[in-house]
Amino acid sequence: MSDNLKVGIKNICREYGRDRSRLMDILEAVQGQFGWISSEAIDLTARELSMPRAEVEGVVSFYAFLHQQPTGKAIIRMCDGVSCNMNGGHNVADLFKKELGISFGQTTSDGKITLEHTSCLGMCDQGPAAIINGTVITHISTDTVKEIVHTLRETADPRKLVKTFGAGQNADRLIQSMVTNNIRKHGPVIFSVMEPFLALKNALAMNPAEVIRDIKTARLRGRGGAGFPTGMKWDFTREAEGQRRFVLCNADEGEPGTFKDRVLLTECPHMVFEGMTIAGYAIGAEEGIVYLRGEYQYLKNYLENVLAERREAGLLGKNLAGKAGFHFTIRIQMGAGAYVCGEETALINSCEGLRGEPRDRPPFRAQQGYLGAPTVINNVETFCCVTRILEKGAPWFAQIGSQASSGTKLFSVSGDCNRPGIYELPYGITLKDLLVEVGGEDAIGVQVGGPSGQCVSPAGFNRIICYEDLATGGSIIVFGPGRNIIEIAGQFLDFFIEESCGWCVPCRVGNVLLKERVNKILAGKGEPEDLAYLEELGKTVKTMSRCGLGQTSPNPVLTTLQNFRGVYEKGLKKPLDKMQRTFDLDSALQEAVRIQGRQPVHFQD
């Protein structure tokens, strides 16, 4: 085994030119070949790459999908997202535990099956969902759990569980997945017929500065959440000093409740790659990288094939599309289960084979991004908009939507509504109209923009979705009558606790403390002071955290405190005079009781 390991790792490292910036690919290959990454494997990899073993271990231990312990032949990664859980995910999870006789994080004694939880898989409109060794299983019910376990015990092959393929390209021979697209509303920008390669042709007929001018005239802003003007970003990068430049496509799509980029990559990959190529031309880059979240591994071969097609058609590579002197290539970088890697500086670190921790700014990525070179990072949907703008013209795009928010937006809708799925709608629609569209009129609350966005109460349903009012990367989760808003806020906090990189104190510790107090309120032990305590703590985390994750992580609590204060207040009790409710005698005594093996005499009922 040890010799095998040695030779295997040597070959893998050689395949990647013993380049430590490709550590993510190397570790994934090692795990692919040997099942997990042992301490010995860490040592050998470190030696091959001439780097300290602690740095390799630091990376392995950062990513949820890299294993430092042996796992079963099949790994069931059950989605723990709020949308899946609203659809019965908890019951399915409990049944898996029962059928397998293990808890989450454990492996069956026969070594066949490992059971794990994972943050939102991006299957919110078809949950409860799980990924088993890369194969996505959707619509899991308590009826199908038995069958899943049986099949995995017998064959260890999750593909046997896929009986029908989803619509569109999900049935492609290179995907063959049961995932469905659920495109409910086609709009003019994304989901309408496109004349192939016209966008690229138009772009290459102009000079790069003119392409950027068009993107600015179209008033395109980023679709990934922050809404930065795309043309301005490209300008900065173009003007920065550097030999090499890079175009990065952010396909990490980790915000719970978001799944539009998955559909775009499935149905419109040419549009995405063409947008990246146009960006490359505009900023003077020759290399592009798609950072694809580990959860979407099942799309990788398909996307590689589309890239190969484009190379064969002369749309990638040297002097592409007949434009002398313009070269552009695209490669796919797989992620390995870390939401924070969607933050652009963390994404760059991950691409460089480092822990997915965000970086301090300055320097800015426009000047010093991937490998220290000027870098543009845009969302998948942003690149699609770029392609359409170059096909149809900037004025055409600019007249769609509202004044400051041009174009359409893709919404990923899930939760308590009749028609969950993908909607392409112009900016400027009210939340109320969106709810009618999706069949969620009886909502008691809507989570706009995922956990890092805001939870809006019916009083805010007249608000308008656009950058000026309710900004969103597209995640819309509808909460129907009977949902416990505070419990949901608590689940979102769990998400941030799990996904924080842990670099800075406010985010690493503050979110744990927020959760402690929310739990107390949920347990019926909340006191009036707890609301001010939560607000102060939340503000501390927001103000003092380093990156967007920490700066938004208290939003589930802060926005529900603002919009659903009554719900909180109903659950509070005024403590009896001079009594401190925070102190829980039973739990304080628990450890002593366990050691002594008996209850204290005075407190026995």
Next chain:
Amino acid sequence: MSDAITLTIDEVEVTGRKGQTILQAADDAGLYIPRLCWVKKLKPGATCRLCTVMVNNRPVAACTQPITEGMIVLHDTEPLNRYRRNLIDMMFVEGNHMCPVCEKSGNCELQALAYRFGITAPQYPYLFPRRPVDASHPDVFLDQNRCIQCGRCVRASQELDGKSVFQFFGRGAQKKLGVNAEARLADTNLNLTDEALNSCPVGALLRKRVGYAIPVGRRLYDLQPIGSEIEAKARRAANRK
């Protein structure tokens, strides 16, 4: 001096040099901005966030933000000091800090900051994590109970010692300090002369057998509050005028 840059920190006009951060310029001017993860000889880590100040209404870490001409910095404000206090509390409850029996007491920067902020007990519930003590090394203790993950030892080992004895493992609330060996500090190439050993602001990384060479009561921060050496510069400058 063509590379001089003038900025304002809390209405005090400060002159710094091009390339300096807000924290460096403030230090030179005798204005103390609290910090735990920053030390002079190392690159900034920006993990503790205590040095967060407001520039253009936005919070930035003073240890990483370069100064620019005409910059207006708010530092000693009521909300920022409250948030800083909250962060110090967080560091206390995240680990297991038993100051009365800790041999770093009096020389500990975390404890000294708590005193400076008038903290006698943290307002948050203790998380009481279970963390190991690594006493394998003949000359050094690594007590994870007191680690605040400032990253000073990680950077000192890399930048000053040219090694990588320490590194962060895991992420989020599970993140912890790891060592460059399968498990034990004794199996790393840590040397007694390593600068990393002097970098710990708390009592997580301690030399064995020298703990009480200076008695408690006569230690650095028993005698003067943390930051006073920086503030003394401002007093000296004022006296000269």
